[in-house]
Amino acid sequence: MASACGTATIVVAGLTAVPSPALADGPGVGSPWIVSVGDSYISGEAGRWAGNTNNGETLHDAGGSATYFDNANHTAEVINRCHRAWTAEINIGRGVNSTNLACSGAKTATVASDGSGNFKPGLDFYNGSAGQGQALMLQNFASTHNVKMVAVSIGGNDFNFAGIVQQCVTDFLGSPTWFKDYCKDDSIVTNAMSSSNVSARRADIKNAFLNIRTAMRNAGYADNSWTLLVQNYMSPLPNGSGIRYSESGYSRQNTGGCGFWNADADYANATLLPTINNAVFGAATDAGLTNVKTLNLSSAFNGRRLCESTVGLLEEKGLSSWQSAGAVDQTEWINTIRTATATGNYYIQESLHPNYWGQGALSNCVAQAYNAGTPRGGTCVRGANGLNAYGEPNMSLN
Numbered sequence: 001m002a003s004a005c006g007t008a009t010i011v012v013a014g015l016t017a018v019p020s021p022a023l024a025d026g027p028g029v030g031s032p033w034i035v036s037v038g039d040s041y042i043s044g045e046a047g048r049w050a051g052n053t054n055n056g057e058t059l060h061d062a063g064g065s066a067t068y069f070d071n072a073n074h075t076a077e078v079i080n081r082c083h084r085a086w087t088a089e090i091n092i093g094r095g096v097n098s099t100n101l102a103c104s105g106a107k108t109a110t111v112a113s114d115g116s117g118n119f120k121p122g123l124d125f126y127n128g129s130a131g132q133g134q135a136l137m138l139q140n141f142a143s144t145h146n147v148k149m150v151a152v153s154i155g156g157n158d159f160n161f162a163g164i165v166q167q168c169v170t171d172f173l174g175s176p177t178w179f180k181d182y183c184k185d186d187s188i189v190t191n192a193m194s195s196s197n198v199s200a201r202r203a204d205i206k207n208a209f210l211n212i213r214t215a216m217r218n219a220g221y222a223d224n225s226w227t228l229l230v231q232n233y234m235s236p237l238p239n240g241s242g243i244r245y246s247e248s249g250y251s252r253q254n255t256g257g258c259g260f261w262n263a264d265a266d267y268a269n270a271t272l273l274p275t276i277n278n279a280v281f282g283a284a285t286d287a288g289l290t291n292v293k294t295l296n297l298s299s300a301f302n303g304r305r306l307c308e309s310t311v312g313l314l315e316e317k318g319l320s321s322w323q324s325a326g327a328v329d330q331t332e333w334i335n336t337i338r339t340a341t342a343t344g345n346y347y348i349q350e351s352l353h354p355n356y357w358g359q360g361a362l363s364n365c366v367a368q369a370y371n372a373g374t375p376r377g378g379t380c381v382r383g384a385n386g387l388n389a390y391g392e393p394n395m396s397l398n
Contacts (some may be wrong), residue, residue, distance in 0.1 A: 036090035040104035042153035044085025046353035050322035051331030062356040089362035123208035142219035172259040184267040205283035227375040231295040232277040257336025258307035293377035306334040333358035360392040368397035
């Protein structure tokens with residue numbers, strides 16, 4: 001008996017001496033991560049440019065030539081024209097890990113090839129030769145990382161927002177002040193705003209949110225172990241009375257890059273954006289998710305919008321560059337609408353998106369929403385002038 005006991009002791013000792021295998025990062029294990037999915041309003045589109053100017057790129061190139069290069073070496077894009085900027089809102093710093101799976105131009109469903117031949121992953125599980133949908137990307141990422149919050153912006157492209165903007169600018173440039181051709185009554189707008197289309201797009205957005213939940217469940221997450229942060233869209237233009245350029249002539253577009261008639265700008269703020277935003281937040285309710293927080297950005301840029309009378313181009317404010325003292329408070333946080341002026345390193349797709357300052361403001365909002373790991377929702381608005389310790393415009397989440 002003594003001998004047998006001694007042998008058993010040796011065996012047990014040998015077993016306990018073998019180190020346990022290291023646990024890979026995954027659901028609930030390892031450093032926490034936050035992830036962004038969705039469209040251009042969260043991918044970081046226009047995040048290269050700080051304010052606007054007509055005097056040359058170098059005056060407001062805050063992001064540099066690698067702004068949209070998201071591969072490992074920052075030499076190219078993983079998916080062409082997704083424009084996942086290093087300045088994007090999800091990259092909040094503060095010791096928080098983040099990754100950006102969003103794509104400029106994305107809709108709720110994947111488009112294998114858009115009009116320019118670019119792959120646009122939607123919030124689905126598409127898996128083909130062109131690539132993967134964002135829900136599948138999220139599922140794969142979350143299975144090997146400890147994801148605590150997923151921020152999403154989606155729906156604008158389903159409502160054809162870019163096409164509507166293009167139509168509004170075309171109508172402005174193609175009609176005189178004495179016989180204004182408004183876009184608000186064009187079929188591209190009335191069709192988008194019809195009750196049947198709004199209902200259909202709301203359902204698509206709801207299903208996109210459900211796909212995110214499915215992705216996280218497939219990756220091994222309980223619903224109460226992570227948060228879905230649903231954000232809506234900010235107003236990029238003031239009402240017509242707040243635009244600093246006259247409706248007469250072409251300076252409104254040629255100088256300011258905001259070619260909207262007053263009535264169309266008013267319609268955008270009173271009807272177009274509220275309808276889209278209501279569809280987004282309504283879809284979050286329809287999805288019945290128990291772990292949703294909403295981030296209301298609708299008025300976050302008020303006072304810093306494109307062509308707003310409270311701000312100006314660098315040259316209009318006497319600023320030599322984006323790095324001049326006070327530039328963040330005197331210049332616009334929304335990128336100019338580009339048509340023929342999309343030369344050099346400028347892209348038409350950057351039009352009417354949050355620029356470098358805007359991305360910083362949104363990062364501040366997202367950081368407050370993440371709340372050091374206990375996410376909360378609210379309405380984000382501008383705070384005091386100046387920048388915080390992270391180089392972001394001061395914002396307040398209420």
